[in-house]
Amino acid sequence: MAPEPIAYVDPSEIHVIAPNFKQRLSGVTSTIIQLVPVQNRLGHRVAVIGPGLPAHLPHIRFADLWKLWQKPKDGNVRVWHARRNIEMLPGLVLRDILRMPLKLVFTSASQRKHSRWTKFLVSRMDAVVATSAKTSSYLTVPNAVVMHGIDEQRFRPADDKIAAKQTLGLAPQQKHVGCFGRVRHQKGTDLFVDAMIELLPTRPDWVAVIAGRATAKHAEFERTLKDKVRTAGLQDRILFVGEQTNINDWYRALDLFIAPQRWEGFGLTPLEAMASGVPVVATDVGAFRELIAVGENETGVVLADISTTAMVNATSLLMDDEERRHAAGRRAIERAHGTFSIEGEAEGLRRIYDRLSRAGG
Missing domain, CATH: 3.40.50.2000 (Glycogen Phosphorylase B;)
Structure with a gap:
């Protein structure tokens, strides 16, 4: 059976980019896979970039990154939502060196003190999200707690x-x-x-x-x-x-x-x-x-x-x-x-995206 074709989209239609630069499946990757369809169902216009993600998710090609110099339709800036160091760093390059109209968001789930390098990267973000109050206590920058949610359609009690x-x-x-x-x-x-x-x-x-x-x-x-x-x-x-x-x-x-x-x-x-x-x-x-x-x-x-x-x-x-x-x-x-609904998680993130979009204007 031929593999499912990847659903590529035009960056001009996208307001939020969720990079995934780790090939191996992890908790972060699983979060992206479950969250992005819900965000789009709620009208948030989110696309992914990187390997290891299902073809049905809306993808942006690396070759189309140059289009991020242009503002998105119906918006002032795009959000680059990183969840790892290897995704924060490219966001900084795109925003600060290539001068693309981007706002950078980082979600932290870590419950340990960050390294000096991670602290530097986090300090350059426009907004930081903690996945729990305990995680928030390890951050040294202002942050908002948005806890992960669960897909109620997939995870539900047995009828029998x-x-x-x-x-x-x-x-x-x-x-x-x-x-x-x-x-x-x-x-x-x-x-x-x-x-x-x-x-x-x-x-x-x-x-x-x-x-x-x-x-x-x-x-x-x-x-x-x-x-x-x-x-x-x-x-x-x-x-x-x-x-x-x-x-x-x-x-x-x-x-x-x-x-x-x-x-x-x-x-x-x-x-x-x-x-x-x-x-x-x-x-x-x-x-x-x-x-x-x-x-x-x-x-x-x-x-x-x-x-x-x-x-x-x-x-x-x-x-x-x-x-x-x-x-x-x-x-x-x-x-x-x-x-802990996944829709609640998506709405919590949307409020952060909207605030950054208004600030970018």
């Missing part, structure tokens, strides 16, 4: 949980706890496996599912985990299903989700689970504490420390209390869809 399990070849009479994402130490896949090895022998009605890819660099790490599972005799109850293109279907089949990361910039997996009606046990990294409600309106549990013991204790509370688990799942849907 039994049918959702059967479609994926999972036993409908069993309950399933999942851990989705790249298989590596940073993502805490080993914490999840260790917790399941301790929990599952006394809970025969539960099965664990690990969905995600281990790159070549982390293949030995994955093999070690699989060996550990076989040694525990749980290879039929801790399933490594690999990378899945229909991950939304896998969320709908779950009864509980674990986000065991040791470090995370933002972390969408808890939101994806919550939007699918699945309560979450998560480590206190990324934006997880801002996403997951605890206490009276509980949608899950945020661990006080990152350890197998803490994960076992928290997970057992939800595994063993069906009423609490179902109530948390219902509240998770309301919270994810009501507070």
Whole structure:
């Protein structure tokens, strides 16, 4: 089958350019892929430039960059919305050296102190966006918090949980706890496996599912985990299903989700689970504490420390209390869809773009 032709557009029709200069799929790339169609549906006129993006997204050719010297139709300036250093730097060249009428926006998801080079680049931006309050606290320039949102059409509860399990070849009479994402130490896949090895022998009605890819660099790490599972005799109850293109279907089949990361910039997996009606046990990294409600309106549990013991204790509370688990799942849907919609994210960015456009005039 021939590849889908890339949807190239005339830069004169575009008000916002979202560069993606990293070939390998990452969280940033995933954000662009999910957000740009929503922005255009809402009339924001956004196009992408760079490799590794689906052909159906509106693209600008590198050969057409010279057209950015001209103002866009119905606008004073364009916005160059970077999300990495390698995208901020070309924006500076286009604006400050080539003198193109551009405003530069940078979105930061980092939760660590920036390097001197990154701080310099960020200081030259016209606007800076933080994806969470925690990220905002690491920035030394004025910024606006616009949290990531979730696609409610893609991530939604199962109409029939039994049918959702059967479609994926999972036993409908069993309950399933999942851990989705790249298989590596940073993502805490080993914490999840260790917790399941301790929990599952006394809970025969539960099965664990690990969905995600281990790159070549982390293949030995994955093999070690699989060996550990076989040694525990749980290879039929801790399933490594690999990378899945229909991950939304896998969320709908779950009864509980674990986000065991040791470090995370933002972390969408808890939101994806919550939007699918699945309560979450998560480590206190990324934006997880801002996403997951605890206490009276509980949608899950945020661990006080990152350890197998803490994960076992928290997970057992939800595994063993069906009423609490179902109530948390219902509240998770309301919270994810009501507070973290992707349309809300797009509108938050639009307000920043509009302000810069007015300033450019």
